[in-house]
Amino acid sequence: MFGIDSGIIILIQSILLIISALLIIIASVGVLRIDGNLDNVVYARIHILGIVDVAGIIAFLALGQPLFALIYLFLAPLLAHALANAYFHGEDTHNNPVLNPNIEETILEDALDEDEAFELISEEVPIGDEADSQEDLDSSEDSSIDESLEESGDDGND
Amino acid sequence: MDILLFGEYFLIIALIVFSFATLRIITYKSTSMGLIGTSSFTLALTLLLLTVGTIHNIGFFKDIALALLLLGIVGTIAYAAVMRRAK
Structure with missing residues (x-):
């Protein structure tokens, strides 16, 4: 591909897969270890799961699926914003003055x-x-x- | 052992760990936490299907993964929009 040796491409694919796997494990530990009694912990969890989104895009590219990576690259920020927005207007009694006068x-x-x-x-x-x-x-x-x-x-x- | 196969299996193990983490998130009592966990579980399942399909050369796993990714995310965004307007 593009005059590059296939062995180097396989090596790059493997490195990207390992990096994405490490990022996913780190994010999993972070999500499980974060204190649930903290204020604004939902936003913190959404923030941590953003790491998994990036790791997923890297893994999609490493697996040779650029269409998946492109779709998820556009949809992941929309998803995170929609979730945070829904939580703020629906359940956030700590920050929303409508829910908590x-x-x-x-x-x-x-x-x-x-x-x-x-x-x-x-x-x-x-x-x-x-x-x-x-x-x-x-x-x-x-x-x-x-x-x-x-x-x-x-x-x-x- | 092929290094690409090692990377793929390492990714599968990481995704299984992440799936259990998302299941733990889903079990929180608030609706938004369930949404967050479900969307993350969708991503994990999509990646798992793609990785297993790549290892074993199963073609239709890719189609299932694409449908799961699109419908899961769009459904989650739609539910979040409804939840925002409902209160």
């Missing part, structure tokens, strides 16, 4: 907690002498500018 209050409470935490952190940070001296410098610059404006008789609005 209390979610906005929860987000607001989280934001308030973050503000309080930020205030606590900013209170704990000591303000050094450098900041005071910087403020003094700023005020002195302002006063010097005002004095120069008064001397020139200009009100600064021009």
Whole structure:
């Protein structure tokens, strides 16, 4: 094929098959080991199964079936998006405000907690002498500018 | 042992492991997890059919695999669309 030795093509096919098999095994272990109690675990599983999609396309090509690879290359993203979309609009009570009306209050409470935490952190940070001296410098610059404006008789609005 | 045959058998073993993983996903109680597992199982079965058909030179396995791949994915997308509109 294309002037390439058939032995090299068989070697490439074998390597691709082994790579796809390894990817499939890794994805299987990942799907089984992921904690089911995590938030958004369905999206994580869809994400992991994307590896299997790519491995499947590689295996299709290695088995000499480019039509399968092309079909699956176009259909796999549609499938993943349709599944995630259906889960979000149908069952996702953690992110969808339509299914869980209390979610906005929860987000607001989280934001308030973050503000309080930020205030606590900013209170704990000591303000050094450098900041005071910087403020003094700023005020002195302002006063010097005002004095120069008064001397020139200009009100600064021009 | 031919290295291509070794690769094909290694892929078959990986696909069998993956099939059990997808069966575990299907057994979760939510509908979307069942859909995800079913679509992945369809892919695994398609690859298994193609690999076995390639090893044993069985021609109609390819036709079955093509029909399974197309109908399985299109059916899953259609069910997902219905599930999205139903709620």
